[in-house]
Amino acid sequence: MTLGAAAQAFAAEKPKLVINIVVSSMRADDIDRYASNFSSGGFRRLTEGGAVFTDSRYNYMQTLTPVSLATLSTGAMPSTHGVVSRRWSDYANNNNVYLTTDDDVTGLDCRDGKGCHSPRNLIAPTLNDAMIQADSCSRSVTIAIDPESAVIMGGRSGFSFWIDDDRCRWATSSYYTPYLPGWVKEYNDEDLRARFLTGTWQSRFNKDKYINSRHSSIVMLEQMTKETRPRQISGEQLRDIEKIERTPVGNTLLLDFAKYAITSMNLGADDHTDVLNICLDTSRNIAERFGPESVEYEDMLYRLDYDLDLFLDYVCTLVKDERSILVVFTSDHGTSPSYDKIADSRKRFNVRQFEVIVNAFLSARYGQGQWILGYIDHSIYINHNLVYDKDMSIADIQNEVATFAMQFRGVSHALSSTAMRTSYFGSGYAQKMQNSFYPRRSGDVIINLMPEWIEEREECRSHSGSMYGYDTHVPLIFWGAGIAPQRHDEPVDMTSVAPTTARLIGISEPAASEGTVLKLK
Numbered sequence: 001m002t003l004g005a006a007a008q009a010f011a012a013e014k015p016k017l018v019i020n021i022v023v024s025s026m027r028a029d030d031i032d033r034y035a036s037n038f039s040s041g042g043f044r045r046l047t048e049g050g051a052v053f054t055d056s057r058y059n060y061m062q063t064l065t066p067v068s069l070a071t072l073s074t075g076a077m078p079s080t081h082g083v084v085s086r087r088w089s090d091y092a093n094n095n096n097v098y099l100t101t102d103d104d105v106t107g108l109d110c111r112d113g114k115g116c117h118s119p120r121n122l123i124a125p126t127l128n129d130a131m132i133q134a135d136s137c138s139r140s141v142t143i144a145i146d147p148e149s150a151v152i153m154g155g156r157s158g159f160s161f162w163i164d165d166d167r168c169r170w171a172t173s174s175y176y177t178p179y180l181p182g183w184v185k186e187y188n189d190e191d192l193r194a195r196f197l198t199g200t201w202q203s204r205f206n207k208d209k210y211i212n213s214r215h216s217s218i219v220m221l222e223q224m225t226k227e228t229r230p231r232q233i234s235g236e237q238l239r240d241i242e243k244i245e246r247t248p249v250g251n252t253l254l255l256d257f258a259k260y261a262i263t264s265m266n267l268g269a270d271d272h273t274d275v276l277n278i279c280l281d282t283s284r285n286i287a288e289r290f291g292p293e294s295v296e297y298e299d300m301l302y303r304l305d306y307d308l309d310l311f312l313d314y315v316c317t318l319v320k321d322e323r324s325i326l327v328v329f330t331s332d333h334g335t336s337p338s339y340d341k342i343a344d345s346r347k348r349f350n351v352r353q354f355e356v357i358v359n360a361f362l363s364a365r366y367g368q369g370q371w372i373l374g375y376i377d378h379s380i381y382i383n384h385n386l387v388y389d390k391d392m393s394i395a396d397i398q399n400e401v402a403t404f405a406m407q408f409r410g411v412s413h414a415l416s417s418t419a420m421r422t423s424y425f426g427s428g429y430a431q432k433m434q435n436s437f438y439p440r441r442s443g444d445v446i447i448n449l450m451p452e453w454i455e456e457r458e459e460c461r462s463h464s465g466s467m468y469g470y471d472t473h474v475p476l477i478f479w480g481a482g483i484a485p486q487r488h489d490e491p492v493d494m495t496s497v498a499p500t501t502a503r504l505i506g507i508s509e510p511a512a513s514e515g516t517v518l519k520l521k
Helices: 003-010 043-049 065-074 127-134 147-154 182-189 192-196 240-246 249-265 282-290 295-319 351-366 384-389 394-405 417-422 428-435 494-505
Strands: 017-023 051-057 087-089 096-098 101-108 114-117 140-144 159-163 170-173 202-206 219-221 274-280 325-330 372-376 379-382 411-416 445-449 473-480 486-488
Touching: 017 065, 017 147, 017 295, 017 494, 043 295, 043 473, 065 127, 065 147, 065 494, 087 372, 087 379, 114 147, 127 140, 127 274, 127 494, 140 147, 140 249, 147 159, 147 274, 170 182, 182 249, 192 240, 192 249, 202 295, 240 249, 240 282, 249 274, 249 282, 249 295, 282 295, 295 325, 325 494, 351 372, 351 394, 379 394, 384 394, 394 411, 394 417, 394 445, 411 417, 411 428, 417 445, 428 445, 473 494
Parallel strands: 017 274, 017 325, 051 486, 140 159, 140 274, 202 219
Antiparallel strands: 051 473, 087 096, 101 114, 101 170, 159 170, 325 473, 372 379, 379 445, 411 445
């Protein structure tokens, strides 16, 4: 049987429009925890009408947004797709390399247009790339508040749009198109501030309906009527971009733009499958700032549920036949418990102090110098040029630093780059660390923090980036495309999302994909 024939047997009908929705920092249990206040047309429409996988997890340590978006789009582990962080250190010149920053492209509808974003540093092809390679008439659009999210999820094909943080307008770069499409300019010419960025953030429901109790920014309503229900929400003291990034209005704006993109580009209007990727970064910012146990985070989910209901209604009205629509709903990672929900609220790892002490340790042993280039997302980068100038062994230095790092409070494991490259770890913590390791970009020593520990950051109650369940366990739902309502409790690796979607579309999986195709009815 050919791949196309297998795909037709796999799904009742090949979808005309695939919509990937990624809610950043959403834990797997959030849908059940807050289900009593969800509408029938938002999250519950997906859970009650689609294929729900209850034990879907990322099998690696580096559960950060760019890393996991790359896994979702390529079907590969970080050890294969090469996205290990937003930036890394270049051992040749000791400079930082930023994942999507590209000085050779021009920003379109950005403040100065200089130095923008492109996917040139991406290694593995994405689902978008595979789809357009299979059918040049297919189209893909990726949208996100954060340019990195838009670039990584979209890959090298189609359009990617993000919010310019200076002008609060939808932007892209000359990598994707020589000029900003007319429909995007038209949307930008609307008075977005009047539509979305006025008013105060008030609770969607009355105070007594909320499960969480702690709050610091949201105005809790004791009595709510139709007349007092807030239409717009924002923070009084925040800049416009902060309102988009830090309040639920960011999700509302993003899904509104998604509807505009579907109509303007006629997505799903013919027999060539189109893809729309929607990365909701605002949810991550709210989780980090207020914590997953906050009323602010809970209210964000209720408002997203409402926006999702409107969005799905809109899509179904346009495409008409639900079998022609495939929605893949998931998250890039969960998030840690808030610091004020932990018995020991001192569970914060001081990155700057760690860098200084490790550098002092090496200076005391081998002479003064800048031994440590920096610490980036659990990775310690050693100055290779200095090590070679002193005719020393980089492997020996790595092992010494790994051993020394284990003396710090909050560090549970430390592995050297040499150990990662020369050993195979088939299970446990070392396997998860190795799955996150890419030799050309990862640091010399990788550390894992103890459960509930996070790196110390300003205005940050919660964060991701660990191998623990609160970060790795995420929701996963396939809805539409003739898929019957069903529930699967078996373990699922998140590398399976891209190849499963490819099978439903009827194309080959992305070239670097490592996941297995999930069985759907």
